[in-house]
Amino acid sequence: MKSTSLAAATTVVVLAASLAACSAPGGGDDAAASSITIWHNSADSPAVLDLYERFEAETGIAVELVDIPSDAFESTTTTKWATGDRPDILEYHPVKSALLPLNPAANMQDLSDLPFVEKSGDLYPAMGTVDGVVYAAITGFPSIFGVYYNKQVLADAGLEPPTSFEDLQSICDGLAGSGVAPIYESGGSAWPTQILPLLYGSEFNAGDEYGSAVAANERPLTEPDGPFVKGLEAYASLRDNGCFNADATSGTFENAITAVYDGTAALTALHSDVYASFLAAAGDDAALLDETVGFVPVSATEPVVAYAGGPIGTFYAPKTGDAAREAAAIQFIEFATGAGYQDLVDAGPAFPVIDGVTTPDDFSELQLAFKAAYDDGAAVAFNSNIAGFGGFATETTKLLAGQTTPAEAADSMQAQVEQASKAAGLPGW
Template sequence: MRNFRGRPGMLAAMLAFGLAAVSACSGGSTAAPSGKVANTEGAAPKGVTLTLWHNTADSKALLDLYKAYEKKSGNTIKLVDIPADSFPSTVQTKWATGARPDILEWHGNRTDALSLNAAGTMLDLSKLPFVAKEGDLATVSGSVGGKTYAATIGALSISGIFYNKQVFAKAGLQPPQTYDDLAADCKVLKAKTPGVAPLFEAGGSQWPPQILSAFNYLAESNENQAYDTSILNGKAKLSDADGPFVAALTAYDKLRTAGCFNSDRTTAKWEDQMKAVLDGKAAMVAQNSDSIGLLNSDANGDTAKVDASVGFVGVSATKAVANYAPSPLGTYYVPSTGDSEKERAAVDFIEFATGAGYADYIKEAKIIPTLSGTTTPELQGLLQDVKKAYDQGATLSFNSEIPGFGNFGPESSKLLADQESPQQVAAKMQAFYQQAAAAAKQ
């Protein structure tokens, strides 16, 4: 199987609970780079209270990791809950006020690191031992300007289609591979399984529509990061009428006009869509592997029930290709707060999470390790489906490297609500990209 040391398309670890790895909007501090490198000299302080802004979708394994660090270090971790449903916007809003935690759980996408101006607001972790163990992952997750500002011990989020096995069997269908399949399956499902939403969307959470409206469709276009590179070097524009991005939005809009979505598509939430596919009220949901933990929770921890009910496949424009991005769950930064004692203690947490505490975390979380030299535990069946989809050639989500894509959540929701056309959304996203790219060069 692939490993993280091969190429930027490295092996994904599948996390047990979470939300989509969506890009956050720009708007963090614009301070000049601090140039601060993580301090690892001398014994770490004890009796320190560290605030950790964490996603409420953190798995029990992550919560237990925090407790294990407290026991080992003599320090206290004060969790500041950031709701999973509004995670990106909440962090951005708090960050914009100048508030800073001692440890930040946050997205690893480069665009997200740039949105908080990682080079100017975070400690450089490049010299810590975990970086070598992450291999190529360290050049993708939390990486800006060739430096690594984040430790990623959780999973990469693998996006594709979750489908209900019983609903598909009743309709006599095989899992989809392409967007033409999605459209054809929608027609059959509407005829043979009335009352079941062919595709369940969650516009009420804003970020979920991004996955089906673009990320999945474009997976095949971004092999070896071909499409995002063409945007970054100016050879293509998101707004190109005959380009892949507009084609993706158009394909999504056709699913909407064909009546493939649930009636409450603009108000339903992420939690609703995962429960719907588990219960058979939806045939398909476009989501990422982070959501498997929510499925398990909805099944009261009965993973056998989840595995029997739900499958996962990669889907893109014309072939079965999944896409991935660093998950915020288990990805940690150390903000530069000016409190040297707390900064040293926060770095000590990073060293523990990627060192002495890592193997126990992986064993409890039952995920594929992101750090080399750690045994892979037995995986849940649905996670094995996700891994299979990844191993078949998953590509880096095209938005991961494109600044300004944090605005896509609201824009894709407008497309879902028929408030903007595909071309209008594409034109606005091109403008957002150009503005963010210009700001990043200042």
């Protein structure tokens, strides 16, 4: 297995072009493919990297890895894709808002009839599916969005972990003058600023009801009393009431993790995929981390988390025009979701999303909290299947900085969704 390094990220485009040449139409249709190319996230876990190696050993098909830098993952992938370059396997987000720009009907193989689909419960069609066709093979447990909290900080102040936005404000009031930031916000990283407004709407999106209505142009994001505007207003209220850290507009999610672990902040809204970073803050001592940090669901008035499929371990099989390599790509997906799946889950360890394998032991208390929140009525993040939502983090970061109002942010997002939906020719637009 060959891979570029992070240090060589600037050579990725050149390498990808040479590898794509191996996938040109007519190159090997009459014989089994000897290799496949995978565009993969440079932040792939050791378990996923091991999956690639085990596929090589099992099949004799060489895996050529092309690193897509994790810190510019979406933009790098879409830029390369727009040039017409194609891998045999693409590791990417399963949410429709990310999938639609890739034009899956024209560019992706249909995976609907593969065995993993029926074995994945109700994960599909909420993820990786467009117009009833499954294009993604999801092997990883979804990203769970909620609130991390420092147990000792809350206990010392006589406060309970939050379950609602009213609770967030109560914690803010209860920690006033304590020197502890009630909520650490990460405007410098930008992407975390969208989490709290999205969490507000989780309880309104059972069965993707609200998100589907917005995607079909049945409900505008600009509804004055709708979940979207109310979530933005609740976020602005927390800002105005001094609930965030003093450097909220420049703070980073890495600093949020450190602050909550150290107790200089009480809470932060992030997703479950940063668990490894919290563990590192605790010196890789899972028991110590469990003693220090908890995780809870929070929405407008009820404890409901939002979830979304992540890119790590989510695979697509693009159409390359080379029948042999397309068949080898399907072979990889069958291995990743079949014969190789138990080892992938064990190596994580990870909670399985495909039936028929055994769940590993020895999960930490914090990891079990993610699973419990998911099992207890989690709702898919309502923006997951709405086209044109890529600019939301920009809008919430501007809102955090006082550069826009909730109504203006909603107007901007409605315009972006309308433009993207019309461009994609979606029903209702």
